[in-house]
Amino acid sequence: MEPRPVDPAAPPPATAAASLEALAELLAVVDRLRDPETGCPWDLEQTHASLVPYVLEEAHEVADAIRHGDDRHLAEELGDLLLQVVLHARIASETGRFDLEQIARGISAKLIRRHPHVFEAVEGEQPSNRGSGGDSAAVRRSWDAIKAEEAAARRRVGEDSPPGPSASPLSDRLAGKVRGQSALAGAMTISRKAAAAGFEWEGLDGVWEKVHEELDELKEAVASGDRAHAQEELGDVLFTLVNVARWCGIDPEEGLAGTNRRFLDRFSRVEAALGGELGGRSIRELEGLWQQAKAQIRAESGPRDAGP
Template identity: 80%
Template sequence: MGSPSSTPTLAALAELIAVVARLRDPEGGCPWDREQTHASLVPYVLEEAHEVADAIRHGDDQHLAEELGDLLMQVVLHAQIASEEGRFDLAAIAAGLSAKLVRRHPHVFAEAEAADSAAVKQLWEAIKTEEQIQRQAANTTEAQTSASPLSDRLAGKVRGQPALAGAMTISKKAAAAGFEWDGIDGVWEKVHEELDELKEAVDEARASGDRAHAQEELGDLLFTLVNVARWCGIDPEAGLAGTNRRFLDRFSRVEAALGGDLGGRSIQELEGLWQQAKAQIRAENGSPASP
């Protein structure tokens, strides 16, 4: 394989840029691609990023290469849109990224030292904090005297993240700043408190039809469960993704057992088939049956 700067790599990137530009061409391009804006493409950026993560979890190189291509397409398309408006292009994106990587890795490109990954992370965070302070100072005088610098940084950091990932980011940063329980028992107490409040809010919503409060309480419970995940050192996103896969595997077996038609079946029958599906999967995976 050639290096990233090899001729075949550059040629392939140049071809991709040309293809995307042709799709956006007002004369003979694709109507759908021509209509897209940065805002309209947001759902697709998120979807492609999640599909990349899913391909990684499944360990399928062919699928991963394809999904990374789809994600790269989003980057090139956004660059093309901005280029048409004279704001920036893919070259500016790449140059800015290279400069940022060099700046944030002084232990590689300069004289700083970092003995292990923990030291690298600490150095990285210090540099990012300094960059944020400089940006704030360049924007407004008010930003220089912000009374909530951590909150301001986190608001910008999580703005583009999925809610679950954003919750974990906020939880970690707030805990590192000292906003933390004394032990995990306090986290569990908060879980039960939020669960009780959600139950009460749901009952209110069923009576009044107003779901706004219930939605707020659901968010509070989910955020607290993210804190449980942080305390236990587990990834809530990976956990939920695994649950989705397991549910679909079991559900497909229930559907197959009923010939694809669930209509008119009792919950008792469906639950029985669900338990059978779980047992089948355990047996296939070589796991002992639960009592």
């Protein structure tokens, strides 16, 4: 099937029209909230920097809703995340830096540019042999190649620093790639790319040796009372455990999210058993209730539940 060109002037389908109407309503609400005369004092105080915790929080809540398969919750959390995008666009537009139109047109142009196998006929472009609509691995390679071309073009016009040829091209690319990821996800990205470049252990045993080495260094740092050093060593332990996860084909983000859920499930049962009052209880009593909670959950869900 020949790829269909995109006609920006074509009227949107009914569902798209309804979405645009809803988005216009959201823009009007945010405009009202940011109105200097009649807006909300809290919203008027916000800046790009002050909203960073909320952007991260909403993104994580979206991921949590996806993990739970809760469509109602997911729709709500995606709305909260969309609000963050609109708020940032409004704040930037107030000083003439950029607006939501630039954001939307920019991402549309990027998607078209990075999907030549889909949009190759757009505006008379010659067919491209990069990527294939039926081969996701080829598409991934094409995506990476186009991103590399874009980065090279930015360097040529001085948008990226440092200027001139880089002595550490992989490190430079990874620094940009992981800046928008959580620390745990960023560690996995770095680990995978470094391993693919040849910076790798010979076997899993070597990774485990590194884990024990880093744990010993963490213990020494904690015993020394140097919190800054201990924090560095804790980071080293976590990074090495991410390498274990990579070797074993395990997703550390999902693993930790699952542990959080299991902990809260068990902890809620401990609280319920004590009528919500944990104060004054011995650790032996609490541990006993914890083990009871684990046993209850195991009986309800089967033998696969495990963890602390």
